[in-house]
Amino acid sequence: MTIRRRPTINDVAAEVGVAASTVSRAFTVPGRVNPRTRQQILEAAERLGYVPNPAARAMGSGRTDTVALLVPDITNPFFSGIIKGAERAVGAAGKTLVLGDTEESPAVEARLLERLGPAVDGFVLAAPRLPDADVRRAATRNRVVLVNRVVPDVACVVADYESATRQVVDHLASLGHRELVFLAGPAESWSGAQRWAGLETAARARRMLATRLGPYAPTLDGGPAAAEAAIASGASAVVCHNDMLAIGVMRRLADRGVRVPEEVSVVGFDDIFGADFCHPPLTTLAERTQEAGAAAIEVLLHRSGTPTVIAPTELKIRASSGPAA
Amino acid sequence: MTIRRRPTINDVAAEVGVAASTVSRAFTVPGRVNPRTRQQILEAAERLGYVPNPAARAMGSGRTDTVALLVPDITNPFFSGIIKGAERAVGAAGKTLVLGDTEESPAVEARLLERLGPAVDGFVLAAPRLPDADVRRAATRNRVVLVNRVVPDVACVVADYESATRQVVDHLASLGHRELVFLAGPAESWSGAQRWAGLETAARARRMLATRLGPYAPTLDGGPAAAEAAIASGASAVVCHNDMLAIGVMRRLADRGVRVPEEVSVVGFDDIFGADFCHPPLTTLAERTQEAGAAAIEVLLHRSGTPTVIAPTELKIRASSGPAA
DNA sequence: CGTCACATGGCAAGCGTTTGCCATTTGTTG
DNA sequence: CAACAAATGGCAAACGCTTGCCATGTGACG
Numbered sequence: 001m002t003i004r005r006r007p008t009i010n011d012v013a014a015e016v017g018v019a020a021s022t023v024s025r026a027f028t029v030p031g032r033v034n035p036r037t038r039q040q041i042l043e044a045a046e047r048l049g050y051v052p053n054p055a056a057r058a059m060g061s062g063r064t065d066t067v068a069l070l071v072p073d074i075t076n077p078f079f080s081g082i083i084k085g086a087e088r089a090v091g092a093a094g095k096t097l098v099l100g101d102t103e104e105s106p107a108v109e110a111r112l113l114e115r116l117g118p119a120v121d122g123f124v125l126a127a128p129r130l131p132d133a134d135v136r137r138a139a140t141r142n143r144v145v146l147v148n149r150v151v152p153d154v155a156c157v158v159a160d161y162e163s164a165t166r167q168v169v170d171h172l173a174s175l176g177h178r179e180l181v182f183l184a185g186p187a188e189s190w191s192g193a194q195r196w197a198g199l200e201t202a203a204r205a206r207r208m209l210a211t212r213l214g215p216y217a218p219t220l221d222g223g224p225a226a227a228e229a230a231i232a233s234g235a236s237a238v239v240c241h242n243d244m245l246a247i248g249v250m251r252r253l254a255d256r257g258v259r260v261p262e263e264v265s266v267v268g269f270d271d272i273f274g275a276d277f278c279h280p281p282l283t284t285l286a287e288r289t290q291e292a293g294a295a296a297i298e299v300l301l302h303r304s305g306t307p308t309v310i311a312p313t314e315l316k317i318r319a320s321s322g323p324a325a
Numbered sequence: 326m327t328i329r330r331r332p333t334i335n336d337v338a339a340e341v342g343v344a345a346s347t348v349s350r351a352f353t354v355p356g357r358v359n360p361r362t363r364q365q366i367l368e369a370a371e372r373l374g375y376v377p378n379p380a381a382r383a384m385g386s387g388r389t390d391t392v393a394l395l396v397p398d399i400t401n402p403f404f405s406g407i408i409k410g411a412e413r414a415v416g417a418a419g420k421t422l423v424l425g426d427t428e429e430s431p432a433v434e435a436r437l438l439e440r441l442g443p444a445v446d447g448f449v450l451a452a453p454r455l456p457d458a459d460v461r462r463a464a465t466r467n468r469v470v471l472v473n474r475v476v477p478d479v480a481c482v483v484a485d486y487e488s489a490t491r492q493v494v495d496h497l498a499s500l501g502h503r504e505l506v507f508l509a510g511p512a513e514s515w516s517g518a519q520r521w522a523g524l525e526t527a528a529r530a531r532r533m534l535a536t537r538l539g540p541y542a543p544t545l546d547g548g549p550a551a552a553e554a555a556i557a558s559g560a561s562a563v564v565c566h567n568d569m570l571a572i573g574v575m576r577r578l579a580d581r582g583v584r585v586p587e588e589v590s591v592v593g594f595d596d597i598f599g600a601d602f603c604h605p606p607l608t609t610l611a612e613r614t615q616e617a618g619a620a621a622i623e624v625l626l627h628r629s630g631t632p633t634v635i636a637p638t639e640l641k642i643r644a645s646s647g648p649a650a
Numbered sequence: 651c652g653t654c655a656c657a658t659g660g661c662a663a664g665c666g667t668t669t670g671c672c673a674t675t676t677g678t679t680g
Numbered sequence: 681c682a683a684c685a686a687a688t689g690g691c692a693a694a695c696g697c698t699t700g701c702c703a704t705g706t707g708a709c710g
Binding site: 075088096098251274 | 604
């Protein structure tokens with residue numbers, strides 16, 4: 001198929017017999033041109049198949065009507081939810097979303113920030129791996145909203161980890177567990193730190209014993225090592241950094257003949273796709289990822305200042321947690 | 326945080342004392358400027374924090390160095406693989422990927438195609454829902470590569486469904502199954518049609534009986550209805566449109582007390598995230614989604630004409646399929 | 651030492667929009 | 681009907697970069 005030249009604003013102007021500026025206004029400042037003229041212009045544009053060129057628009061106006069969302073791993077279902085939510089919100093605002101996968105690498109993240117910077121009106125950074133200083137620097141060149149990460153003076157939306165961890169601990173306590181081990185994820189993970197801090201506090205309030213083990217890779221592959229450590233610890237309840245790890249752990253436990261939840265209860269974080277059909281279905285703390293993604297866009301597009309919005313969480317109780325042995 | 330003005334090519338030119346055109350060439354046609362001059366320019370750019378503005382670049386050159394990938398549903402793990410593969414390939418080529426979620430809607434797909442058209446060098450359409458005519462029209466304005474869809478005169482990369490379905494049928498036949506039912510997905514699905522056609526042919530060659538039931542929603546929620554129909558059919562093996570449906574079906578079978586694979590074998594398509602840890606782990610036909618995504622980008626960026634590339638497939642045999650009862 | 655080719659850099663014209671400002675037309679008001 | 685304001689449209693200058701073309705300087709070669 002051969003590519004045809006696109007009609008420009010000038011083609012439309014010529015067709016109708018008005019100036020290009022009038023055509024431009026017909027699209028961007030409707031009130032500014034006579035309704036009848038506008039109608040003709042719209043019809044001519046339709047007829048010619050004219051579509052405004054975003055790059056040219058960006059040049060003239062400085063606005064790009066595009067925002068970028070950077071996530072550490074597109075294939076991680078947790079981020080899929082954020083992406084989906086952001087996509088919808090961006091689309092509803094008539095703008096375009098550019099997605100970047102940082103592959104968990106601060107370097108890649110920095111590169112994307114730099115490359116995309118001039119091309120977008122703002123960034124949503126989901127669980128960024130970059131140090132605070134770099135995040136702040138980025139916020140100097142573009143509007144930036146963080147998801148599940150807090151950096152002073154930068155807008156963010158974070159899950160309500162305090163309530164979240166309290167729910168987890170309450171649930172385990174009500175099942176009669178007296179101690180829990182937390183199988184930690186990467187040391188740099190901000191949300192991981194929050195989760196552990198919350199668990200520890202909540203456990204103390206409940207007079208439960210809480211221990212942290214790890215770090216482990218927050219993936220299925222991190223499971224075996226984490227499971228072994230959990231078994232060795234002898235705790236009746238294990239709380240995992242995230243669902244991936246939890247599922248990996250449960251697999252290993254099954255291999256080792258340890259029954260879930262009869263012998264040990266397992267709880268995860270994220271409620272990823274699959275958490276409800278793994279075996280046994282996983283009790284997990286669900287963040288409203290789509291809402292979080294949408295909220296981040298909302299803040300980016302409409303709110304000024306550096307608001308912090310707290311996203312609610314919800315404990316999904318399924319079969320992987322049960323009464324203490 | 327206050328946003329600072331970005332330095333332009335002129336700032337760099339002034340800093341070094343050369344013309345803007347020289348700075349431009351230092352970045353885009355390195356051989357064209359004296360190595361020493363170039364070095365100075367690069368240093369000045371670094372010092373000033375200059376980053377070329379893609380929009381302006383696009384205007385001058387006509388190239389946008391951006392490609393768009395449109396998928397029906399970002400949260401579907403099958404597409405995550407394609408996205409990941411495409412992302413990598415695009416990044417490796419030093420270009421930018423824009424992602425669009427069409428929400429399974431032809432209308433949204435058409436809108437994105439139109440809006441994004443002028444802003445990108447080309448499109449990869451994964452399993453597009455649009456009618457042939459619209460796809461061809463899009464290919465008239467931009468370069469287009471299809472994934473898992475064939476439209477005459479448009480480049481594409483498709484899974485090797487013929488081999489795929491043969492593998493499935495061979496596997497079931499070797500387990501002693503004499504008949505299978507295919508639980509179909511949406512009627513408009515091109516890949517669904519391919520799958521059924523392949524299964525039917527392969528089954529006939531093996532003198533197996535193949536029946537198609539459905540359509541069912543290709544989601545977990547489609548499972549119950551499909552499972553009921555499968556049970557009613559009395560077949561010992563069911564092949565599902567995709568893994569989502571297969572997992573939904575297995576759930577329902579479990580609820581109904583039908584044991585998998587003892588009483589009925591279940592096979593899916595896609596090998597999505599979760600297929601290996603659902604219960605029982607699902608036998609499924611894996612497409613190399615990341616490779617397919619990368620291949621599509623490769624075709625878009627480097628190949629001319631309208632090549633058709635066939636992506637290999639592989640049957641992952643797991644616990645959901647077993648000897649016929 | 652005269653020619654010539656090549657290396658290097660500058661000039662200026664776009665690329666498709668937006669937008670500030672001015673000119674004209676139309677409508678309103680006293 | 682004069683005077684003025686509002687509505688409408690056009691002109692032209694950006695926006696930041698690329699690129700075709702030309703001017704100059706350099707070294708090689710005969």
